[in-house]
Amino acid sequence: MKVISAIKIGNMKDSDESKRGKVGVLDVPESPMGDEDVKIKVAYCAICGSDPHLVEGIFGWEPPFGLGHELSGTIVELGKNANKKGLKIGDKVAGNFLQFCGTCYYCRNGQEQFCEHTRNEPGMAEYVVWHESQVFKMPDEVSFEQACLLEPVSVAVRIIDKTNIKIGQRVAVSGGGPIGLLTLQMLKMFGATSLTLIEPIPQRQELAREFGADFIIDPISQNVEEEAKKITGGLGFDLVIEASGSPKAAPAACNIAAKGGTVLYIAMFPKDYVMPLNLYEKCYSNELTISGTNVSPYAFPRAMQILPRMKLDKFTNKIFTIDQAEEAFEAQVSGKYPKILIKCNDF
Secondary structure, X not given: OEEEEXXXXXXOOOOOHHHOEEEEEEEOOOOOOOOOEEEEEEXXXXXXXXXXXXXXXXXXXXXXXXXXXXXXXXXXXXXXXXXXXXXXXXXXXXXXXXXOOOOOHHHXXXXXXXXXXXXXXXXXXXXXXXXXXXXXXXXXXXXXXHHXXXXXXXXXXXXXXXXXXXXOOEEEEEOOOHHHHHHHHHHHHOOOEEEEXXXXXXXXXXXXXXXXXXEEEOOOOOOHHHHHHHHHOOOOEEEEEEOOOOOOOHHHHXXXXXXXXXXXXXXXXXXXXXXXXXXXXXXXXXXXXXEEOOOOOOOHHHHHHHXXXXXXXXXXXXXXXXXXXXXXXXXXXXXXXXXXXXXXXXX
């Protein structure tokens, strides 16, 4: 079975360099089926912005390891006890790449994102074996290409959950990657005002306008803090979502927030990045609520419900085959495309 993986570069042994890899296609055995498992023939797996960073070693993972978690496909086999959700062979499905154990302290405490015994399997593969709990049958009107975006849509749902947004609040999103743009669409649905995207790439700026952004700030040619004051009449944004993952952009998120506002850092930043923060100013004087998100617990059923209402076509236009892994990742890193899909099988 073919799997796109991060593989080691040569025979590097240095502790830092050993965590850097390159993209390759490996032939590995298929995973065994458990009684409650579902085998999926993968149609598409989208490249997440975190995937190239994992290969580069930014988060400290040491290759080899499989890549990909945003997938769609068709059920080809069911375990004998995989019968609680009415799934059938031939169903078009997508789902949560993480299987939560359901028994540890965090799972029992309503905090699945901290589960101590998660199981996951690389999605950029010809087949995956998932537990029944991870799998969702997709609506007929949702294509395989759109279905593989269920996971990033679930991330946007989880972000909205944590914002506690109120209708009419002024909102800024920093970073116009897929998560930023999907979240921006949902914020528009929730009645965000002065909805602003902070993003330097023109193509992403245009997509943000199409998805409902009221204002665009180019952080290369404009002063983010000055422009934020103009847009909000000097008050700042009630809600700021930092979705760029850029250490250069991170501090500005707190600086453009309104007094009593909320700032969410939802991107995966480099593991060793430490952001300076004036606690007196931000947390005492301005009473900011600063938080983040970790995966998408409890979000997938609602993500499936909202998926048909999302504008997804612009995210599904650039497709590579599983044998074009290196080319696909080069296209992802170029930033020219909103999203890159890997076609893992013919359907």
